[in-house]
Amino acid sequence: MGILSRFKDIMSSNINAMLDKMEDPSKMIDQYLRDLNDDLGQVKSETAGVMAEAQRAKRAVEECQDEIQKLADYAGRAVAAGNDDDARRFLTQKAEYTAKLQNLQEAYSLADANAQKMRQMHDKLVQQIDELHNRKDAIKAKVSVAKTQERINSITEKMGNTQNHISAFDRMEEKANRLLDEANARAELNAESDSIEDLKSKYSAAASADIEAELAALKAQAGK
Numbered sequence: 001m002g003i004l005s006r007f008k009d010i011m012s013s014n015i016n017a018m019l020d021k022m023e024d025p026s027k028m029i030d031q032y033l034r035d036l037n038d039d040l041g042q043v044k045s046e047t048a049g050v051m052a053e054a055q056r057a058k059r060a061v062e063e064c065q066d067e068i069q070k071l072a073d074y075a076g077r078a079v080a081a082g083n084d085d086d087a088r089r090f091l092t093q094k095a096e097y098t099a100k101l102q103n104l105q106e107a108y109s110l111a112d113a114n115a116q117k118m119r120q121m122h123d124k125l126v127q128q129i130d131e132l133h134n135r136k137d138a139i140k141a142k143v144s145v146a147k148t149q150e151r152i153n154s155i156t157e158k159m160g161n162t163q164n165h166i167s168a169f170d171r172m173e174e175k176a177n178r179l180l181d182e183a184n185a186r187a188e189l190n191a192e193s194d195s196i197e198d199l200k201s202k203y204s205a206a207a208s209a210d211i212e213a214e215l216a217a218l219k220a221q222a223g224k
Helices: 002-012 015-020 025-080 084-221
Strands: none
Touching: 025 084
């Protein structure tokens, strides 16, 4: 049967492998569930048809068995009534139904086996879909956590670059401080140099004053 082959393809597919191949499970899982539910709808329809076929085959067997029993009863009544010819006719028809019954039983056996296979596979697919529905929220939660972790990883990488920039800034600040210290030191040296020159001028002026005072004293002694 075509549906059995199709159903085996569905059931043989590894659902976990399907999930692993998803580019974005949080977006694709609903689509896979919709696809599986579509398959389930088809399987359910076909399963119902196969089960109905098995029921029809079973009724045909039961009806044939009832007819055989009736013919046997009629043959017994005919014999009891002394009508052997009528009994032969009933028994002949009974033999025909008996041969027919064998074919009907074989058909029913095959139809019933197919119905059981379909029912088992249908129930298995229903169970797997129910399990996926139960796992759906957990899968989406894991995907959300994974995306958050990826964002954190990206931010961490950017923070590494930021730290490099901060370190470079610190080096520039240190260099600026060094340049300022050097400039201040030169200014201080220049200031000290100016003070020494002023000091020399001061003492030079004092020496000239002493000379003038000594000269005045000598003039005084000379009576001038």
